[in-house]
Amino acid sequence: MGWAGDRAPATGLPRPRDARSSAAAFAAAADRRTVADLRAAGSLKWTLAPDRIGAFVAEADFGTAPEVRAALHAAVDAERFGYLPPADDAALAAAFAGWARERYGWDVDPGRVRPVGDVMAAFRAAVRHLTAPGSAVVLPTPAYMPFLTVPGVLGRPVVQVPMVRDGDRLVHDLDGIGRALADGGGLLVLCNPHNPTGRVLDHDELRGIARVVDAHGARVLADEIHAPLVYAGRRHVPYATVSPEAAAHAVTAVSASKAWNLPGLKCAQVVLPPADLDRWHDVGEEYEHGASLLGVVASTAAYTAGGPWLDAAVTYLDGNRHELAALLATHLPEVRYTPPEGTYLAWLDVRGLGLGDHPGRVFAAAGVQLTDGPACGDAGRGHVRYTLATPRPVLRDTVAALAAAVRSG
Incomplete structure (x- = not known):
């Protein structure tokens, strides 16, 4: 065999x-x-x-990939239980950049890839530091459950915009999103591939969303945690690649946690637009501190060998x-x-x-x-x-x- x-x-x-x-x-x-x-x-x-x-x-x-287990065993044997060293931080950024280039055709500067504990850490950072105080979170629904509950903890209202049916598919209501942004929405949460419906948005859909967001001067938190899990006939298109405007206003959250089954190791990555790097330098430590060294080791192995x-x-x-x-x-x-x-x-x-x-x-x-x-x-x-x-x-x-x-x- x-x-x-x-x-x-x-x-x-x-x-x-x-x-x-x-x-x-x-x-x-x-x-x-x-x-x-x-x-x-x-x-x-x-x-x-x-x-x-x-x-x-x-x-x-x-379980997970044997290459990931091997990397974790080696790290445990070496008693690598401390804080995240810069070399491992850089290795993870390079590993994700290589994965994004190979699998999605997305050329990401590793210097724009920062470690965080999970996607919700990236979300909290975007809400707190990249949108106007008190502005609403615009959320297409159905949605991943914490996106409905966490904004309230941060003192932000949530505006639900139900997705609409187009044949057998659920699609985003662009008019509804536009109205919500016009009424004070500062951040659109865009989950692609979509949790919970499983939709994988194509380039035209994403480009249409980008136009609406750009017209209202808003930001996007692109939750692309499920990006490695796409079936034949579809292809993951990173939101930040669909237009210069999308690249400028999107904060992209990614992780190996779903594809390789590593959520308990607490490691995700946030891909920042160049214009946000200085701001992240000032505020990012709070969110990066949640990324575990073992999670970084496992994620690096997943992206490079899994x-x-x-x-x-x-x-x-x-x-x-x-x-x-x-x-x-x-x-x-x-x-x-x-x-x-x-x-x-x-x-x-x-x-x-x-x-x-x-x-x-x-x-x-x-x-x-x-x-x-x-x-x-x-x-x-x-x-x-x-x-x-x-x-x-x-x-x-x-x-x-x-x-x-x-x-x-």
């Missing part, structure tokens, strides 16, 4: 010589993981509600998103679902089941812990978010449990 013969630690996943065998090996290892295995591993997703199937938090159930593992993971997730469609068509045909173009999140419109505004509560009582749609904004009523980065047998059991809950009343 073309195996190199050695095996990666922890998962038993063979190290393959080619992409096809890599995908097959990944799938075999993933399918062997049981619910008991996942609970024993101790993640939040599988221990917060130990009597339920964990499908709510955006964590994957596949591509083949990620490609195998995306192939498996591609199968999962289509498997979910087939299962829903068979067992819950009332559910409206468009397979995501990116991310490993499924946005399920379950209003046809008659479960009310908060269907997540119904499914939780039946043993499946999903993200309840209203947590993602008013546009989420009657919806749930499902994390499909799970072994395929678990995915099948999950849909069976959802169907049983509905049929039993």
